Amino acid sequence: MTKETSPRHTIGAVVFDIGNVLIRWQPEDLYDQWIGRERRLQMFESLDLHAMNDRVDRGGVFQQVIYDFAEANPTYRTEIRWWHDRWLEMAQPAIDLSVQTLRALKGRGHPVYALSNFGREPFVLAEEKFEFLAEFDRRYLSGHMGVAKPDAQIYEMVEADCGHDPRTLLFVDDRAENIAVAANRGWQTHHFTTSRNWADHLIACGLLDKDDL
Template identity: 35%
Template sequence: MTDVRHIVFDIGRVLVVWDPEIPYRTLIPDADRRRWFLDNVTTSAWNVEQDRGRPWAEAEAALIEQYPDEAPLIRAFRERWSEMVPGLLPETPAMMEALIDAGHDVTMLTNFAADTFEIALQRFPVLTRPRGVTVSAEVGLIKPDRAIFDLHAERFGLDPAATIFFDDSAPNVEAANGAGWQAHLFTSPEQMRADLKAAGLAV
């Protein structure tokens, strides 16, 4: 295994909390109806197209045409997006900052809509500390597409074999490994710390 010279972090559910259900617990108090709405209307597949760069207005219009009675709840997804990201996860942002402070090369690679990413940067200044970030909506590619890993490595001059990567999605981890990275599934700060230690990086 090549010595690690580059560290790459995903953002959602690795550095910041991301839970689309939070505002809908108030908007749709009935748990069964709420689950139906999130599983069938504002689905992950629908949201990922905004991560790919589709404008919110276009995304909302497509769903409202299909589910006209749900229009207010559909629009609430973007209107109340900030509630879905209530704060930073414990420990991991501090671990990232410790790596930066120790002089390590740290970047981020994230599936994120462009406008909501700007909100996240304003709310969480720690996200401005890495050397740079590749945002899916800004480049028109999304994980787990192999191309976004190759693009990130090219943009930031990373040696894939010397790059350790943390993501909360197993398909993304598999794709990163396929691109030659040393990728790890994020499950807890403790496991991340152990993975970093195994790579010779103490935090």
Template identity: 35%
Template sequence: MAAKIDHIVFDIGKVLIHYDPNIPYSRIIPDEEERKWFFLNVCTHEWNLEQDRGRKWEEAETLLIEKHPEREEQIRAFRKYWHEMVPHAYDGSVAIMESLIDKGRDVTMLTNFAADTFVHARKIFPFLNKPRGVTVSGEIGLIKPDVAIYEKHACDFNLTPQATIFIDDSQANVEGARAAGWQAVHFKDPETLKKDLASYGVNV
């Protein structure tokens, strides 16, 4: 029998809003092979993750431009055109979150996000202001799936771990939540999420 769920925590990227760096870069670097090389060798996932951990964009850009001076414009384009990488919300997921809030459920968010781009995201997507609060990795210097970020979120928002369910598109982040004593589900699509939540006694 699953524990009674009192708290629901949403990830944001690829759960509530779409994220794809290829959108602006398909214009900036039209050649697909070159673009693939660029993301594997220059603006890598690991490089971007450090901004989620709190590194400033100026420092991140300088670091790469020193190594790849001929790519300066393409490197600076990552932050410059970031807004194009988040073109739309996942309406089905947002509807689930808003329905839970409307029903009086305790909803918060926990996200790996650079501090300044999150401020921008809140302006683009006002529904990000509806939950009770959010832990943004870039503001606190911790990132998922580090157990410490889940523990900090639970402490800051007074959540009981075993009565908390976390929704994330990354299996590693789901496992991180479980390691912190939370319940957790791997997000695939809104319909699956409804079923997963219902299995924990959370009806949308």
């Protein structure tokens, strides 16, 4: 299990993951509603749908990747296509307190960046729905960068572009493996479990006050 790093340097920028930090992303829950838990379990056990999505995250053309996978697996053709056709239903709702932390940090003048595994076309859809996605000072999205977390290269690319000492970056992500790579590079990190814990961490770091939220 990874450990949250303690602040050692002044924080120069806060770096947000998006899925399950700012926007809930649990496709299995929606498929349970759409096709029932039993068929969903069969589908997800027989097909690696998250590996399919990873190809989109790394820059693959959204509809082409999903539809090609559907044609290769005709037993679930309709259900797989929903990953594209009903994507916005899966990517919701916004996690309100996390969005408040983003805006409060900006209000205090702290740079806020996004570092997220996110396909190009899905991000356009998300940005139309969630206006706060346009509020980052910089956005590092895997679909545009051609590499995804937890590959060390994507963190190197952020460091090279943003101009901050890695030790001054505070990174929040819900996946332990993504946090581990950042921590190994010297970044300050917070393993996201709840928006309340994240808000409390920002307060403990002196970046926000309770009155900001």
